[in-house]
Amino acid sequence: MKRVLLTGANGFIGRQAIAPLHEKDYEIHAVSNIAPTADLIYENVVWHKTNLLDATEIDNMCEKVRASHLLHFAWYVEHGKFWNAPENEIWTAASLNLLASFQKNGGERIVMAGTCAEYEWGKDAILSESKTPLNAANLYGKCKLELQKKLAASGASWAWGRVFFLYGEFESPRRLIASVINSLLRDEFADCSHGNQARDFMYVKDVADAFVALLDSGVEGCVNIASGEAATIKEIVLTIADQLDRREKVRFGTVPTAPDEPPSIVADIARLRDEVGWKPRYNLRQGIAETIEWWKNQ
Numbered sequence: 001m002k003r004v005l006l007t008g009a010n011g012f013i014g015r016q017a018i019a020p021l022h023e024k025d026y027e028i029h030a031v032s033n034i035a036p037t038a039d040l041i042y043e044n045v046v047w048h049k050t051n052l053l054d055a056t057e058i059d060n061m062c063e064k065v066r067a068s069h070l071l072h073f074a075w076y077v078e079h080g081k082f083w084n085a086p087e088n089e090i091w092t093a094a095s096l097n098l099l100a101s102f103q104k105n106g107g108e109r110i111v112m113a114g115t116c117a118e119y120e121w122g123k124d125a126i127l128s129e130s131k132t133p134l135n136a137a138n139l140y141g142k143c144k145l146e147l148q149k150k151l152a153a154s155g156a157s158w159a160w161g162r163v164f165f166l167y168g169e170f171e172s173p174r175r176l177i178a179s180v181i182n183s184l185l186r187d188e189f190a191d192c193s194h195g196n197q198a199r200d201f202m203y204v205k206d207v208a209d210a211f212v213a214l215l216d217s218g219v220e221g222c223v224n225i226a227s228g229e230a231a232t233i234k235e236i237v238l239t240i241a242d243q244l245d246r247r248e249k250v251r252f253g254t255v256p257t258a259p260d261e262p263p264s265i266v267a268d269i270a271r272l273r274d275e276v277g278w279k280p281r282y283n284l285r286q287g288i289a290e291t292i293e294w295w296k297n298q
Contacts (some may be wrong), residue, residue, distance in 0.1 A: 008073030016208035062101040079172040088143040117141030125264040164226035168204030184246040191254040195234030198264040203287030213278040226267030
C-alpha cells in the first residue's frame with residue numbers, strides 16, 4: 001500500500017491533489033493546522049491536525065503514520081507579503097525537520113514544491129532545469145533553493161517541482177486572474193499593466209495532477225511544473241474579459257510595472273512531458289472558464 005503524507009492539504013494546490021492521489025490508489029494522510037473544509041472530507045482521507053512549525057508534533061505524526069511517500073506543499077504564501085518575509089526561513093527549518101522525521105520513520109519517496117523564482121529571471125526566455133542559472137532575487141526563492149539542495153543530499157528518492165504561475169479555485173482574490181475576474185463580475189474596471197509580459201500560467205488542478213504524477217514516477221531531480229506555453233498578460237486578461245463579455249471594462253497601462261520586470265518567464269517542460277509522461281488536461285480557455293464559474297458561486 002502506498003501511504004502518502006500530504007502537507008498543505010487545505011491549501012491552494014494541496015486540496016487539488018487529493019483527487020489524483022485517490023485515483024492512483026494512495027492511502028492519503030492529509031496534514032493541516034486547521035480543520036478541513038466540508039468539501040475535503042472523504043472516507044479515504046485521514047486528516048491530521050498538525051502544526052508543522054513544531055518539531056515534536058512533526059515527529060509524533062510521522063511516527064504514527066509511517067508513510068511511504070511525502071508530498072510537501074505547506075509554506076508561507078500570504079499574497080503581497082511572502083517574497084521577502086522572515087517566515088520563509090522558518091518554513092525552511094520546519095521542512096528540514098519534516099524531511100528528517102519522515103526518513104527516520106521509513107519514508108521512501110519525497111516530492112516538494114519549489115518555485116520558478118529560484119531561477120535568474122531575465123537570463124533566458126525559456127527557463128530550463130539544466131541550463132538556466134539559479135540566482136533567486138528574493139528570500140522566498142533563496143529559501144526554496146536552500147531546501148532543494150538539502151533534499152538532494154538526503155539520500156532519499158526525491159523530486160523537486162518548480163511551480164511557475166497558476167490560477168484557479170480558492171486563489172487569493174488579490175492575485176491577477178482572480179482580481180480581474182472579480183472586478184469584471186462586479187462590472188467594475190479591471191486595471192492592468194501594459195500586459196506585454198509573457199508568462200507561463202497553468203490551472204491549479206493541472207498543477208496538482210502534475211505533482212501527483214511526479215510523486216508516482218521514479219523521476220528524480222528538479223522538474224518544471226508548468227504548461228510550457230507562453231501567453232501575454234494581455235492575452236490572458238482578454239480571455240477573461242471575452243468570456244464575461246466585458247472587454248470594454250479592461251484598462252491596460254494603468255498599473256505601473258517594475259523597470260526590471262522580465263519580458264518572459266516560460267518553462268521548458270521536456271522533463272515533465274517526456275520523463276514523467278504527463279500532459280495538461282486543461283488549456284487556458286478551459287481553466288479560466290472553470291475558474292469564472294467557481295467565482296460566480298462564491
